Amino acid sequence: MFSIRTRDPGSYARTGTLKLAHGEVRTPAFVPLATKAVVKTLEVKEAAALGFDMVLGNTFHLFLSPGHELIKQLGGLHRFQRWDRPIITDSGGFQVFSMGHGTVADEIKGRAAQSAGERSGAILSIEEEGVSFRSYLDGSTKFMGPETSMEVQAALGSDIALVFDECTPFHADREYTARSTERTHRWLDRCLKWHAQHGPEGQIVYGIVQGGTDEDLRRSSAQEVAAREALGGIAIGGSLGEDKAQMFEVVEWTIEELPEARPRHLLGIGEVDDLVRGVELGIDTFDCAMPTRIGRHGMALVPDPEKRWRVDLAKARWKEADEPLLEGCPCSACEAGYSRAYLHYLLRAKEQTAQRVLTLHNLAFLQRLMAELRDAVDEGRLAAVAAAVRSGAAPWELATARA
Amino acid sequence: MFSIRTRDPGSYARTGTLKLAHGEVRTPAFVPLATKAVVKTLEVKEAAALGFDMVLGNTFHLFLSPGHELIKQLGGLHRFQRWDRPIITDSGGFQVFSMGHGTVADEIKGRAAQSAGERSGAILSIEEEGVSFRSYLDGSTKFMGPETSMEVQAALGSDIALVFDECTPFHADREYTARSTERTHRWLDRCLKWHAQHGPEGQIVYGIVQGGTDEDLRRSSAQEVAAREALGGIAIGGSLGEDKAQMFEVVEWTIEELPEARPRHLLGIGEVDDLVRGVELGIDTFDCAMPTRIGRHGMALVPDPEKRWRVDLAKARWKEADEPLLEGCPCSACEAGYSRAYLHYLLRAKEQTAQRVLTLHNLAFLQRLMAELRDAVDEGRLAAVAAAVRSGAAPWELATARA
Numbered sequence: 068m069f070s071i072r073t074r075d076p077g078s079y080a081r082t083g084t085l086k087l088a089h090g091e092v093r094t095p096a097f098v099p100l101a102t103k104a105v106v107k108t109l110e111v112k113e114a115a116a117l118g119f120d121m122v123l124g125n126t127f128h129l130f131l132s133p134g135h136e137l138i139k140q141l142g143g144l145h146r147f148q149r150w151d152r153p154i155i156t157d158s159g160g161f162q163v164f165s166m167g168h169g170t171v172a173d174e175i176k177g178r179a180a181q182s183a184g185e186r187s188g189a190i191l192s193i194e195e196e197g198v199s200f201r202s203y204l205d206g207s208t209k210f211m212g213p214e215t216s217m218e219v220q221a222a223l224g225s226d227i228a229l230v231f232d233e234c235t236p237f238h239a240d241r242e243y244t245a246r247s248t249e250r251t252h253r254w255l256d257r258c259l260k261w262h263a264q265h266g267p268e269g270q271i272v273y274g275i276v277q278g279g280t281d282e283d284l285r286r287s288s289a290q291e292v293a294a295r296e297a298l299g300g301i302a303i304g305g306s307l308g309e310d311k312a313q314m315f316e317v318v319e320w321t322i323e324e325l326p327e328a329r330p331r332h333l334l335g336i337g338e339v340d341d342l343v344r345g346v347e348l349g350i351d352t353f354d355c356a357m358p359t360r361i362g363r364h365g366m367a368l369v370p371d372p373e374k375r376w377r378v379d380l381a382k383a384r385w386k387e388a389d390e391p392l393l394e395g396c397p398c399s400a401c402e403a404g405y406s407r408a409y410l411h412y413l414l415r416a417k418e419q420t421a422q423r424v425l426t427l428h429n430l431a432f433l434q435r436l437m438a439e440l441r442d443a444v445d446e447g448r449l450a451a452v453a454a455a456v457r458s459g460a461a462p463w464e465l466a467t468a469r470a
Numbered sequence: 471m472f473s474i475r476t477r478d479p480g481s482y483a484r485t486g487t488l489k490l491a492h493g494e495v496r497t498p499a500f501v502p503l504a505t506k507a508v509v510k511t512l513e514v515k516e517a518a519a520l521g522f523d524m525v526l527g528n529t530f531h532l533f534l535s536p537g538h539e540l541i542k543q544l545g546g547l548h549r550f551q552r553w554d555r556p557i558i559t560d561s562g563g564f565q566v567f568s569m570g571h572g573t574v575a576d577e578i579k580g581r582a583a584q585s586a587g588e589r590s591g592a593i594l595s596i597e598e599e600g601v602s603f604r605s606y607l608d609g610s611t612k613f614m615g616p617e618t619s620m621e622v623q624a625a626l627g628s629d630i631a632l633v634f635d636e637c638t639p640f641h642a643d644r645e646y647t648a649r650s651t652e653r654t655h656r657w658l659d660r661c662l663k664w665h666a667q668h669g670p671e672g673q674i675v676y677g678i679v680q681g682g683t684d685e686d687l688r689r690s691s692a693q694e695v696a697a698r699e700a701l702g703g704i705a706i707g708g709s710l711g712e713d714k715a716q717m718f719e720v721v722e723w724t725i726e727e728l729p730e731a732r733p734r735h736l737l738g739i740g741e742v743d744d745l746v747r748g749v750e751l752g753i754d755t756f757d758c759a760m761p762t763r764i765g766r767h768g769m770a771l772v773p774d775p776e777k778r779w780r781v782d783l784a785k786a787r788w789k790e791a792d793e794p795l796l797e798g799c800p801c802s803a804c805e806a807g808y809s810r811a812y813l814h815y816l817l818r819a820k821e822q823t824a825q826r827v828l829t830l831h832n833l834a835f836l837q838r839l840m841a842e843l844r845d846a847v848d849e850g851r852l853a854a855v856a857a858a859v860r861s862g863a864a865p866w867e868l869a870t871a872r873a
Contacts (some may be wrong), residue, residue: 105816105823133789133815141792141811149806219744386536389544403515403552408544412536413508420508462764 068271068299069330069351072444077110078108078433079322079349082444085300085330087153087226089145090268092120094164094330094351095440097337098155100359102150103128104138108423108432111150117427118434120152121226123354126219127159130211131202135222143224155354156225158258158275160218160232161304164200165191189340193233196251213257223266227265229302232275235314237306244279252291259297267383271299273332278319281306286316289324300330303350315344322349338405339368339376339436343453346440359454363422368432370461380425385411391422396433397463400424435462442466471674471702472733472754476848482725482752485847488703488733490550490556490629491672495523497733497754498843500740500836501558503535503762506531507541508552509833511826514553519836520830523555524629526757529622530562533614534605538625546627558757559628561619561678562660563635564707566601569593569698587599596636616660624670631669632705633661635678640709647682654680664702673707674702676735679724683711688720692727698856703733706753710739718747725752741770742779742839746856751841761832766825768817771835772796773864783828788814795827800866803827838865845869 071083085092101111101122116123124144129135138147145151166188188203197212216231232251235244255274260271274295278288294299303321307314318333325331330351336342337355345353357366365381380392390406392400405424413421440464443452448469455468474486477725488495504514504525517525527547532538541550545579548554569591591606600615610652619634635654654727658677665675677698681691694705706724712716721736728734735752739745740758761771768784791810808827818826844866846855851872858871 083579103819103821104812106821108822110823110825110827111808132819137790137811140790141809149808149810149812162680308633354717387543392726403513405552406537406544406550408540409507409550409552416506416535417507418508419511419825420513422822423511423826424513 069328071328075347075444075448075449076447078347079403080346080397080444080449081349081351082441083330085153085351086407087121087449089151089153089226090120092153092352092418093441094109095342095437095444096120096352097342097437098123098352098354100356101148101150101154101355102356103132104144106426107363108419108426111148112429114150114430115152117430118438119430121352122150122152122153122154123300124148124156124223124225125159125162126156126216126223126229127162128209129223130159130215130219130364131204131209134187135219144224145224146404155227155273155332155352156220156221156223156229157354158229158231159211159219160216160275161228161234163190163200163211164234166200166203168173170263193370195230195253203402206256213254215259217258217266217272218262221262221265224267225270227300228262228270228272230255230274232277232304235277235305237280237309239279239306241279241281241284244277244281245284247394248277248284248288249277251275252288255292255295264299272297273300273302273330274298275302275304275334276325277305279306280313280317282320284323285320288299292324293329295467298329300332300351302332302334304334311344313343314341317349318348329403335431339433340372340457342433343440343456347449347453358433359426360434362425362427362429365421365425366429367392368426368429370406370456370459370464372457372459378409379409380421381414382411391433392428393461395461395463396428396432397427398435400421400428400431432462439463443468454465472731474730476849477630478750479851481854483748483749483847484752484754484850486733486754486842488556488754490524490674492554492556493630495556495755496844498745498749498840499523499755499846500745501526501755501757501839502833503528503757503759504551504553504557505545505759506535508777509829510766511822511829514551515834516830517553518555520833521841522833524755525553525555525557527551527557527559527626527628528562528565529559529619529626529632530565532626533562533618533622534607534612538622540651542625542627544763546625548613548627556629558630558676558735558755559623559626559627559632560737560757561632561634562614563619563621563632563678564637566593566603567637567639569603569606577713583629595863599654600634616657617664620664620669620675624665624668624673626669630674630703631665631674632676633658633678635680635707638680638682638708640683640712642682643708644684644687646689647680647684651680651682651691652756654678655691658695658698662698674720675700676703676705676733677701678705678737679708680708682709683716683720685723688723692724696728696732701732703735703754704728705735705737707737707831713743714747717744718855719751721748721751725841740836742763742836743775743860745810745836745839745857746843749847750852750856761836762829765828765830765832768824768828769812769832772826773859773862773867775860775862783810783813784825785814796833796835796864798864798866799835800830801831801838803831803834835865839868842866842868846871
């Protein structure tokens with residue numbers, strides 16, 4: 068199911084292949100979001116044309132609308148969104164809890180851009196059984212617990228289901244985090260029990276490591292999750308700290324406790340430097356709203372570490388700029404040759420086309436980056452390639468990077 | 471420049487080729503709108519992939535933003551929007567006057583969907599020299615007259631420039647219409663004078679016939695416009711009446727006064743039945759916001775005369791519909807196989823992708839319709855094909871329609 072091809076001698080990095088019910092995922096891989104059964108501004112099938120093997124759907128949003136029963140009735144999520152490759156579904160835990168907890172974790176993980184509308188829901192209660200909350204769509208009371216989440220994911224028919232967890236926020240104290248993490252482990256077992264009895268054929272389950280930023284809680288959560296042999300893979304979730312240094316310290320503690328043979332997913336992380344560091348730490352798959360979200364906000368990924376790899380085309384400085392989106396970029400959006408002035412104008416005119424073009428560019432940028440990182444691991448050049456990315460090399464310039 | 475290939479013996483219809491500075495347009499043709507230098511929800515280049523030879527840009531909107539000087543500085547409208555095929559530019563007259571006049575003409579011509587924002591401007595004065603108005607973007611005072619319009623269109627570098635006219639509304643009385651039409655003719659001469667001195671090489675100018683719905687005013691306007699030998703073609707504008715019967719009566723009066731050798735454009739008309747009738751009346755090119763606009767509003771073109779050839783996918787009745795957008799439709803959007811339930815869901819979720827898919831479908835539908843009408847004229851089958859369209863045949867079913 069998961070086979071490791073090459074191990075990097077200087078880090079935890081590895082390349083491999085994840086064999087899933089709907090096909091193979093070349094790892095390490097970035098997984099674009101198809102949160103609401105669509106990659107925002109694109110058709111889902113365009114993710115394949117961009118070179119992605121898998122997309123991520125969202126249990127919470129699809130549960131609320133159009134409803135998992137309807138999607139099942141229409142043949143499942145693959146058929147609904149016309150995508151015959153692998154799908155991983157988030158469990159809904161993060162979304163349910165992000166309505167009730169503060170936004171600190173969101174900010175750190177770059178997930179703060181959920182619309183105001185999506186935040187107008189509210190948690191009504193968190194019990195051992197699960198969570199009651201108010202739907203952000205119609206205000207009705209909804210309940211989601213481990214079994215609900217697995218039932219929804221079974222109906223969706225995703226290749227990988229994630230267990231239902233509490234995503235503990237950064238500002239939670241140690242005691243809350245400890246209690247929450249223990250409950251998450253009990254929920255993990257309930258998810259596995261439900262899945263063993265009712266899970267659809269071919270669907271595998273990933274556990275989620277929580278534990279906040281306390282080393283002992285993180286390590287013990289990782290050990291607990293790793294101990295469940297039924298899990299097809301392990302995801303790392305929750306608050307990962309207040310800055311990137313702490314985030315990767317937390318990830319490293321976790322990785323050290325995880326069995327090497329099972330695939331690892333890092334939830335909600337996808338900045339350019341984070342992908343490089345994550346690969347070095349042995350992460351196999353990543354998902355993140357960043358490339359699609361910043362595209363809709365007028366930003367394009369560029370190889371500029373000092374500007375967090377992004378340029379804001381809505382800024383007035385691009386009004387008359389006859390330079391391309393990104394010189395030398397081989398993506399289809401750049402190939403069209405639009406000037407920054409044109410994209411700036413379209414953004415100001417609120418023309419959707421700009422958001423689409425930037426989304427295409429940003430996803431292509433990350434896809435090429437991941438492909439180059441895979442090649443680098445396979446060819447023993449990861450250290451040189453990672454250094455080149457960090458010093459501002461473009462993805463298509465990495466093929467020749469050597470120590 | 472315009473060559474007629476086949477004349478239909480039973481109507482005014484003809485097929486031909488319009489040779490313009492940036493290429494050829496196969497006529498009769500539908501011309502999609504690229505109002506603000508973009509086909510809404512698409513990249514302009516996608517119009518070529520759909521089979522269109524020409525798009526229509528808008529002088530008024532591009533004058534206000536980003537400004538014709540900037541577009542000229544960036545190499546002209548073709549380069550700005552990365553489209554190397556023909557462009558026709560509307561003169562701005564319709565938009566300037568639609569801020570001041572009522573909306574009756576808009577309703578009849580199906581042009582009522584300009585956003586509230588675009589209507590928040592206002593006409594300050596209409597003088598012999600031209601029109602002063604308030605910009606809908608920033609409230610600043612702007613002026614547009616015949617020379618301004620031609621100067622803007624020269625800067626844009628369109629293949630076909632339209633003369634600046636007053637688009638008299640349906641509710642104007644005969645006296646107002648007569649005076650307005652006479653001024654439009656004086657403006658026509660000022661446009662031609664400016665263009666003779668300053669017009670860019672290769673750009674041709676179309677006059678615009680006005681005259682409202684009074685037969686004598688319409689016919690005399692057509693004669694006046696036709697008398698200007700410098701015009702490369704003639705457009706039919708203004709109020710065409712209160713219903714389709716009157717609209718085509720007005721068009722027929724006009725056609726009877728026009729020289730056969732010059733190409734004719736019908737402004738703002740593009741419903742399915744209107745295209746068929748327009749072709750029968752000898753119209754060579756049409757533009758209309760309908761296919762792109764209704765797509766953004768959740769509607770798809772379907773071969774259903776009783777429903778004005780459209781289906782509204784936002785309606786609740788499609789919530790669970792596992793039927794395709796349009797059975798048998800060979801367009802790329804339909805080829806993807808999305809169910810009406812999926813498109814309904816995307817529309818309700820306010821996902822842009824739905825608007826894009828419907829826009830692609832609607833444009834493909836009209837493009838195929840026009841291609842079939844051209845073939846029908848060339849093969850002497852127009853009467854049968856027109857009857858088939860009117861009785862609900864799909865565009866791809868027309869190739870075999872015979873009397």
